[in-house]
Amino acid sequence: MKHWRFFPILVKEEVLKNMGPLERFSFSKCSKNCWNLLSRIPNHLEYFRILYDDRRSVLLTSSKSTIRTLEVKIESDLEKERVDQFLLNRHTLKVKKLILEISPEYSEMYKKLIDFCDPSFIECMHMEQLDSLEAYKEIRETPQYKNSQEVILTWDFLMKLFYSPAWLGPEELRRLPYCV
Amino acid sequence: MSVENAPVVDVDEAAIPVEKKMYYRFESNDKKEFRVSELAIQQSETLNRLVEAMGYTSEDVENKPAIAIENIDGKTLKLVFQWCEHHKGEAIPVDDGSVPKIVEIPEFDAKLMDIDNGLLFKLIWAADYLNIVQLLNVSCKKVANMAQGKTPAQLRRVYLLPSDEEDEAAKRAAQEAQDPRAREVEEEFEERKRQGGNSFF
Numbered sequence: 570m571k572h573w574r575f576f577p578i579l580v581k582e583e584v585l586k587n588m589g590p591l592e593r594f595s596f597s598k599c600s601k602n603c604w605n606l607l608s609r610i611p612n613h614l615e616y617f618r619i620l621y622d623d624r625r626s627v628l629l630t631s632s633k634s635t636i637r638t639l640e641v642k643i644e645s646d647l648e649k650e651r652v653d654q655f656l657l658n659r660h661t662l663k664v665k666k667l668i669l670e671i672s673p674e675y676s677e678m679y680k681k682l683i684d685f686c687d688p689s690f691i692e693c694m695h696m697e698q699l700d701s702l703e704a705y706k707e708i709r710e711t712p713q714y715k716n717s718q719e720v721i722l723t724w725d726f727l728m729k730l731f732y733s734p735a736w737l738g739p740e741e742l743r744r745l746p747y748c749v
Numbered sequence: 750m751s752v753e754n755a756p757v758v759d760v761d762e763a764a765i766p767v768e769k770k771m772y773y774r775f776e777s778n779d780k781k782e783f784r785v786s787e788l789a790i791q792q793s794e795t796l797n798r799l800v801e802a803m804g805y806t807s808e809d810v811e812n813k814p815a816i817a818i819e820n821i822d823g824k825t826l827k828l829v830f831q832w833c834e835h836h837k838g839e840a841i842p843v844d845d846g847s848v849p850k851i852v853e854i855p856e857f858d859a860k861l862m863d864i865d866n867g868l869l870f871k872l873i874w875a876a877d878y879l880n881i882v883q884l885l886n887v888s889c890k891k892v893a894n895m896a897q898g899k900t901p902a903q904l905r906r907v908y909l910l911p912s913d914e915e916d917e918a919a920k921r922a923a924q925e926a927q928d929p930r931a932r933e934v935e936e937e938f939e940e941r942k943r944q945g946g947n948s949f950f
Contacts, residue, residue, distance in 0.1 A: 572870040573908040574919075580877050583885060586850050587893030598901040599910045613846075 578606075585610045590629060597628055608632065616640070619655045626655050630662060635690070640668040641682055643675045652678065662686055666693040667713075676701040679708055688712035693719040699726055702735050771807055773800055774815035775830075781823030782815050789833035792841065794880035820878055825871040832861055832884050841882050852890040862891050 573581070585593065585607060597604045611633035618640045620626045630636065639662065643649050664686045671678050679699060691713050699705060699722060708714050722730075730736055772784040775796075790796045799816065803809075818826060835857050854862075862869060869888065876884040895907050904910065911919065927935075 572867070573910055576870070576873070577877055580873055580885070580889065583850075583889040584892045587852060587890045588896055592893070592896040592899070595899055595901050595904055596896060599905050600913050600916060602913075602916050603910060 581606060582610060590625075594625055594628060597624075611635070618642070619652055621651060623651075623654050627659075630659075632660055633663075635663040636665070638666045638668060639664040639686075640670070641678075642670040643678055644670075644672045649675050649678060652682070656681065656685055659685060663690045665690065666695065667691060668695040669697075669699075671696075671698055673698065673700040676704040679704050680711070683708055683711050683713045686713050688716050691717055693717055693721070695721040697721070697723055699723070700729075702730065702733055705730065706735050771810065773805070773810055775826065776815040776817045777821055777823040777826040778817075778819050779823045781826070783826060783830050785830050785833065786837060789830065789837040792833045792836055792839070792881050792883070793829075794841075794882075796879055818879075821875045822871070824868065825875050828861060828864070828868075828872055829875050829879065829881065829884070832858065833881065835861075836883065839883070842886065844882075850886070850890070852886045854887050854890055858884075858887045859891075862888060 576584070585596070588596065590612070593607055593610070597607045607628060608631045610631060612629055612631060612635075614629065614634065614636045616638045617629065617636045620629075641652060643652055662685050667683065667686055669679055669682060676699070679696065683694065688711070694708075694714065694717050696708075699708075705726075714720065730741070771787045773787065773790060773796075775783045775785060777783070787800075790800055803816070805813070821829070862872065864872070869891065873885065873888045873892065875881075876888055896904055899907060905912070
């Protein structure tokens with residue numbers, strides 16, 4: 570292709586929209602301009618889990634991308650560091666369903682991750698390992714929580730919440746349609 | 750002026766009811782003439798609007814000069830009109846926003862686009878200029894397919910992508926080509942910004 574430089578910008582974008590993730594990743598490494606161009610092309614991902622390769626993660630979740638299910642697992646300092654790295658200087662992520670599998674010692678990460686989801690887009694939050702009432706109280710105030718149709722917690726945590734001063738009464742149950 | 754007898758149109762016009770099939774005449778920038786059916790023209794939003802605005806009758810088409818398309822050469826225009834004739838009457842796709850785009854290249858299109866990269870570039874450029882959505886889709890898909898399984902170094906060769914240094918040089922050249930007074934104003938503005946001034950005035 571002799572004339573890439575002379576393609577109109579919309580044509581370049583059309584070509585890139587037709588490329589799969591692997592080709593896009595290779596293309597992004599060709600020059601700064603290639604990277605900048607790709608960072609404007611959205612992706613629509615069924616599932617995404619933050620990868621070790623931050624460059625690839627950033628590319629897959631470029632501006633205007635949507636993610637049906639974002640799963641985040643943090644069970645070690647290394648995983649926490651990786652997620653922190655990913656969130657650094659990120660734009661808001663359009664996520665429908667957020668699955669957080671975070672060990673109790675990293676409970677501050679719940680709020681951090683929820684804050685990165687577009688409140689107008691999110692529909693479900695799944696927090697099976699949430700154990701901290703303090704973290705939950707913070708989460709409960711977020712627009713993401715308020716806009717979610719489903720918030721999934723464990724039965725044990727719900728009982729803990731029920732017997733605590735943080736329990737809001739029947740209003741709490743209306744927001745929590747499912748427990749596991 | 751040579752008339753291109755490409756398989757763009759059915760030659761047997763006598764067998765076709767005139768009132769149902771009208772053929773427009775177009776001329777490329779290298780003075781090659783093409784006859785294209787009204788239905789085929791509908792694939793191109795640009796040409797369709799143009800002929801609608803002109804409001805030609807069948808006699809006008811024959812008596813008036815061919816409609817000039819000045820940015821496209823005959824070889825490319827022939828491919829474009831072949832494509833339009835083959836796909837005439839088909840619905841024009843609407844972008845559903847899916848990414849990666851799900852585009853299938855039909856056999857006819859694949860054969861039509863079995864051309865060198867230079868001509869493929871011109872075809873894409875023409876499809877964009879004439880706003881032929883589906884031709885643009887399939888041709889962009891073909892270009893995207895060239896990237897399959899390629900490393901960044903291979904991609905640079907396939908697409909002839911400029912390096913960072915070349916991009917910088919092109920940017921500098923564009924700046925130098927600017928009007929000298931505009932450049933002076935820009936430099937003065939930058940200087941004032943560096944000195945902490947908020948306003949140019």
